Amino acid sequence: MIRLSLKKTLLGSLGKFVLEIDFTIQENEFIAIYGKSGSGKTTILRMIAGLEKPEEGFITFKDIVYFDSKKKIHLPPQKRNVGFVFQNYALFPNMTVLENLEYAAENHRKNQIEELLELLDLYQLKDRYPNALSGGQQQRVALARALVRNPKILLLDEPLSALDPFTRTRLQEEIRKIHKYYQLTTILVSHDKPEVFKLSDRVLILEDGKICNVGKPQEVFLNRRTSGKYSFIGTIIDIKTVDVIQIITIETKGEIIEVVSSENNFSVGEQVLVSSKAFSPMIIKI
Amino acid sequence: MEKIFSNVDFTSFFLSLKLAFFTTILLLFISIPISYFLAYAKFRFKAFLEAFISLPLVLPPTVLGFYLLIFLSKNGILGSLWERLFGNPLIFRFEGILIASVVFSLPFMVHPLTAGFRSVNKSLIEASYTLGKSKLTTLFKIIIPNIKYSFITGIVLTFIHTVGEFGVVLMVGGSIEGETKVISISIYDAVESLDYTTAHVYSGILLIFSFLILLFVYLPNK
Numbered sequence: 001m002i003r004l005s006l007k008k009t010l011l012g013s014l015g016k017f018v019l020e021i022d023f024t025i026q027e028n029e030f031i032a033i034y035g036k037s038g039s040g041k042t043t044i045l046r047m048i049a050g051l052e053k054p055e056e057g058f059i060t061f062k063d064i065v066y067f068d069s070k071k072k073i074h075l076p077p078q079k080r081n082v083g084f085v086f087q088n089y090a091l092f093p094n095m096t097v098l099e100n101l102e103y104a105a106e107n108h109r110k111n112q113i114e115e116l117l118e119l120l121d122l123y124q125l126k127d128r129y130p131n132a133l134s135g136g137q138q139q140r141v142a143l144a145r146a147l148v149r150n151p152k153i154l155l156l157d158e159p160l161s162a163l164d165p166f167t168r169t170r171l172q173e174e175i176r177k178i179h180k181y182y183q184l185t186t187i188l189v190s191h192d193k194p195e196v197f198k199l200s201d202r203v204l205i206l207e208d209g210k211i212c213n214v215g216k217p218q219e220v221f222l223n224r225r226t227s228g229k230y231s232f233i234g235t236i237i238d239i240k241t242v243d244v245i246q247i248i249t250i251e252t253k254g255e256i257i258e259v260v261s262s263e264n265n266f267s268v269g270e271q272v273l274v275s276s277k278a279f280s281p282m283i284i285k286i
Numbered sequence: 287m288e289k290i291f292s293n294v295d296f297t298s299f300f301l302s303l304k305l306a307f308f309t310t311i312l313l314l315f316i317s318i319p320i321s322y323f324l325a326y327a328k329f330r331f332k333a334f335l336e337a338f339i340s341l342p343l344v345l346p347p348t349v350l351g352f353y354l355l356i357f358l359s360k361n362g363i364l365g366s367l368w369e370r371l372f373g374n375p376l377i378f379r380f381e382g383i384l385i386a387s388v389v390f391s392l393p394f395m396v397h398p399l400t401a402g403f404r405s406v407n408k409s410l411i412e413a414s415y416t417l418g419k420s421k422l423t424t425l426f427k428i429i430i431p432n433i434k435y436s437f438i439t440g441i442v443l444t445f446i447h448t449v450g451e452f453g454v455v456l457m458v459g460g461s462i463e464g465e466t467k468v469i470s471i472s473i474y475d476a477v478e479s480l481d482y483t484t485a486h487v488y489s490g491i492l493l494i495f496s497f498l499i500l501l502f503v504y505l506p507n508k
Contacts, residue, residue, distance in 0.1 A: 051412050077415040084416040090409035094431040103427065104417040149418060 019209035032196040035206035050077035083146030091130035098126040136167035231275035298472040306448035317395040325403030351457025383459035402436025
């Protein structure tokens with residue numbers, strides 16, 4: 001169980017704001033922190049990892065105190081045993097895939113490397129240097145490297161934002177698999193609703209440094225406006241007006257579908273939820 | 287042919303190389319902590335330290351040499367300490383010009399290294415920390431191997447700058463054969479005594495040597 005109560009003044013694009021959060025994460029839970037860029041999501045992860053120091057508050061993991069401003073405790077990142085996957089992967093360019101993992105491993109964990117190479121399908125790539133890998137492959141190495149030390153907490157900072165939809169979907173499945181297999185407590189920072197929807201047990205919506213909503217992704221994102229029998233999230237790529245109705249083309253995971261709507265307040269690029277009511281599909285803004 | 291080389295003595299050339307070699311080695315060790323500190327630490331008087339280190343770039347070598355002469359002389363702080371410890375003076379000695387060269391070439395090593403340290407992606411360093419590695423391990427296993435080129439630049443610039451040194455060495459070391467008479471001083475001496483042939487030989491060697499070293503730096507950069 002991770003308990004957090006943090007306060008820190010951040011400098012956003014619209015000036016200073018205070019990041020102030022207070023929440024508890026259960027063991028083996030998959031939590032997503034969702035919010036616009038600059039809302040303080042990444043800072044939360046960095047504070048848990050020890051890369052940034054909160055002004056006030058505490059962070060505890062089980063009975064270990066990571067940070068406590070009152071007791072003046074601030075464990076350095078080296079002592080927190082947290083797996084951190086950076087947005088830009090942060091693979092060491094001077095080392096091969098295998099060397100990246102070996103660098104991370106303590107001596108007694110060498111067999112863990114073999115297991116991770118197999119699990120993440122990296123065995124053939126083990127002697128390559130990071131710059132000879134695709135984005136998805138680099139991401140898998142970063143994930144494997146974060147896991148070598150057997151952390152109990154896995155922190156993912158927008159890990160899939162730079163990948164194409166196909167690779168993204170595949171990696172989402174792998175992240176979910178790893179989360180279960182290693183019984184991790186995972187915190188994912190993302191601004192991608194479908195991703196949060198797919199992966200997390202609970203989502204925490206962050207706005208201007210404050211938590212404005214917490215709950216299961218279905219509850220938080222769908223607001224219980226639909227039956228939930230069948231629904232998916234997509235992006236509007238085209239809108240054609242025909243008489244009084246609109247034919248809206250929606251892209252979802254590489255598939256393209258057309259939906260008819262009588263409302264005309266949609267715009268291209270918007271994310272929408274497509275679900276069915278009675279028999280015909282309907283789309284709702286999210 | 288024999289006539290051309292009649293007054294040529296390679297002692298001063300080797301002395302220059304020896305001076306440059308030791309200066310570079312010493313500066314490498316001194317500059318790693320200084321540059322690391324300048325690149326990553328935040329402190330109030332950083333600008334003062336940076337300005338101080340860069341002074342040799344702008345000061346006339348005679349000014350620097352003059353202060354070093356005072357500092358290294360028998361009555362100077364370092365000179366007197368050295369004499370008490372080792373029993374010999376620093377002025378007009380190889381050790382003296384070595385210390386002077388280290389001071390004089392300091393920015394040529396510190397600047398490329400600091401720029402290199404600053405260029406390392408911060409997340410690489412942070413990734414290393416989250417993987418349980420200390421600052422020292424991170425420095426030697428991650429940071430330094432990724433800025434090899436900055437190190438090569440620093441080493442070459444320092445080396446070549448020391449080989450080409452004149453004013454400071456003359457002020458502190460004078461012109462003692464085999465001890466402080468480096469190649470640039472030999473050229474000066476040759477011209478002074480109107481021995482242009484020898485001056486030509488020394489200058490030519492130095493010109494080709496410097497060019498080849500710089501070429502070695504720029505070639506892989508293509």
